[in-house]
Amino acid sequence: MTADIRDRAEAILRKLAGERATLRPDQWTAIEALVTGSRRVLCVQRTGWGKSAVYFVATALLRERGHGPTVIVSPLLALMRNQVDAAARAGIHARTINSANLEEWEQITAEIQAGQVDVLLISPERLNNPDFRDSVLPKLAATTGLLVVDEAHCVSDWGHDFRPDYRRLRTMLAELPEATPVLATTATANERVTADVAEQLGDALVLRGPLDRESLRLGVLRLPTPAHRLAWLADHLDRIPGSGIIYTLTVAAAQETAQFLSSRGYAVAAYTGQAEDADRRVAEQELLDNKLKALVATSALGMGFDKPDLGFVVHLGAPSSPIAYYQQVGRAGRSVAAADVMLLPGSEDAAIWRYFASLAFPPQEQVLRVLSALEQAGRPLSTQALEVQVDLRRARLELMLKVLDVDGAVRRVRGGWVATGAPWRYDTERYQRIARAREAEQQSMREYADSTACRMEFLRRTLDDPGAAPCGRCDNCAGPAYDAQVSGPALDAARAFLxxxxxxxxxxxxxxxxxxxxxxxxxxxxxxxxxxxxxxxxxxxxxxxxxxxxxxxxxxxxxxxxxxxxxxxxxxxxxxxxxxxxxxxxxxxxxxxxxxxxxxxxxxxxxxxxxxxxxxxxxxxxxxxxxxxxxxxxxxxxxxxxxxxxxxxxxxxxxxxxxxxxxxxxxxxxxxxxxxxxxxxxxxxxxxxxxxxxxxxxxxxxx
Structure with missing residues (x-):
């Protein structure tokens, strides 16, 4: 029986990934646990290992057995679009509900109810959209054949990219029929985050593999000014094989970099969260088709973008966490023998880190003021109505409300937010521990940039990879792949532009x-x-x-x-x-x-x-x-x-x-x-x- 299932799994994989594809041992272990054991599984595996193959193969096998559709909770539209295309290759009908296709929601809901959808991809924010939560989610939870939590480190507030909406998955997990299999996947979780996610899943089989990426050649280049960094790109970008991603820390930097490189004759496009969805779609496709040398992107492209032959990732400015950095560089070198990863840190990085850190969970008195306002109102209050009563910027206010929602102190309803009256305690000690953890991550990123030891080993140790060892490929192991020289004309052009x-x-x-x-x-x-x-x-x-x-x-x-x-x-x-x-x-x-x-x-x-x-x-x-x-x-x-x-x-x-x-x-x-x-x-x-x-x-x- 098991052999038959394995043969069928291999056949489905070949439709997804080509005739030469075979299942890795941990991939089969995960699939078997999901399909025959109805287990909850957490896969902590490097980018490119094939986590999506696990849930698509498991989906096909479960659907053949009459199970309901797979629900994939995924954080980014880029991933959703890639996954819909990938599923189609295996004959799996996938649909997505997100903020960019509102006009299709009614049709998709009808298809789900008619049993015509094999895979539904949703963003975590959908889980608390009142209409979706109240009218679609209950039936979806009751009929789900497999729940997949992609980028599962977002579930943990210890993770580098915690998203409160992900914590609502606890409610969905509790409402699933007994013995519904659940798969959580991530490439960036240290031991603390892994333990936290596994605990939230409940009785989970944890499959943790080595995190080395043998194709990546890591390096750091110290250049004195932003003009030098742009000039270096102008001089060297055409020498780096393939197409890739240039990450920046801010929207303005992404736009400026793209404009400058375009003026120097490079085919590049800016990709930020402020861009229209249609423009992001075009940029993604042009990179996939190798019509662009690079996307100049913010972290809006941080997770899920799937281009296996991506040849390089360059960072203009350092992310605030080595784990976040590993997440982003993992986009490169998935199906090529070698890919270049370069970090060009800047003196302004720390100021940008401080700004984003200022958006953390607010102090106790501000939280209590919001709860008091909601209790006294006696009716739903919108975020805009709350703004006049609390000294918080909108982004921070919305984050706080989401956390309070997850904790059960408030609830999002039509017309805004209401207080539930449930007891709630401000966990000062926990918030302080998380703040200290973020500061430690920033210091670790500085140490990575300054390190004279193996860079891949450094990242793997940060992720608690027990197999961490010198890679033999990075600039500290094998010498720099690129020098820091910039030409006079490129530097003059960059200075004039900036x-x-x-x-x-x-x-x-x-x-x-x-x-x-x-x-x-x-x-x-x-x-x-x-x-x-x-x-x-x-x-x-x-x-x-x-x-x-x-x-x-x-x-x-x-x-x-x-x-x-x-x-x-x-x-x-x-x-x-x-x-x-x-x-x-x-x-x-x-x-x-x-x-x-x-x-x-x-x-x-x-x-x-x-x-x-x-x-x-x-x-x-x-x-x-x-x-x-x-x-x-x-x-x-x-x-x-x-x-x-x-x-x-x-x-x-x-x-x-x-x-x-x-x-x-x-x-x-x-x-x-x-x-x-x-x-x-x-x-x-x-x-x-x-x-x-x-x-x-x-x-x-x-x-």
């Missing part, structure tokens, strides 16, 4: 919702006569070019002082380009107004004075904040920022008097535009006082 100042400051057009509830009489669209015009900043804080220079001026730890001469010169350059460029200002400004700064008054004043002097414009004064700050508005969400700033600005008499006689707009100067609400509110005050228009100008733009 040195281009000027980014648009988009005006705010809608007031945050719910302000009336906290006594702020602003709602809906911002009236045209109260809205500033599009403006300009020297650059973004996340830019590869001006980002580092600007951060040195506006960082919280930066000392206040007059703007340096080079910065003042580039401000003038931005103004000149703004006046005569492709999208010039509607009208030349007739005066300059500064936004008074509590933290950096000398910096802002020096910029305003210099612009007025060079432009031969009158300096009309400074708008000051009155009273004590109501909260740290630069750390709050939009509603809280408006609430904190509304009614706190004082226009000096000379400003109001001067505005009435101006025929042109006011140039409004600040050091940093973060959310844009301070600029929007000050502009509104100036417009109401008689300014014919407001042109915002800032040194830096956050993001």
């Amino acid at each position: 040195g281009r100042p000027g980014v648009v400051i988009e005006p705010r057009k809608m007031w945050p919702t719910g302000l009336a509830a906290v006594g702020v009489p602003l709602t809906g669209k911002i009236a045209a006569e109260e809205q500033m015009w599009p403006g300009r900043a020297v650059g973004r804080l996340s830019d590869l070019g001006w980002g580092g220079r600007l951060r040195s001026l506006v960082d919280e730890a930066a000392a206040d002082g007059p703007a340096p001469d080079d910065v003042l010169a580039v401000v003038v350059e931005v103004l000149k380009e703004w006046a005569r460029g492709d999208d010039p200002w509607p009208q030349r400004p007739a005066g300059v107004v500064a936004i008074g700064s509590r933290r950096r008054p000398r910096l802002v004043a020096s910029v305003a004075e210099h612009v007025a002097r060079v432009g031969r414009l009158p300096l009309l004064g400074e708008v000051r904040s009155i009273g004590e700050p109501r909260l740290q508005a630069n750390r709050a969400n939009s509603a809280q920022r408006v609430r904190a700033r509304y009614g706190t600005f004082d226009l000096p008499p000379e400003v109001g008097t001067a505005l009435g006689g101006r025929s042109g707009p006011v140039l409004l100067v600040d050091d940093l535009v973060d959310s844009g609400w301070t600029m929007a509110l000050v502009a509104r005050e100036l417009l109401l006082a008689g300014a014919p228009g407001v042109l915002p100008l800032s040194l830096a733009l956050a993001g």
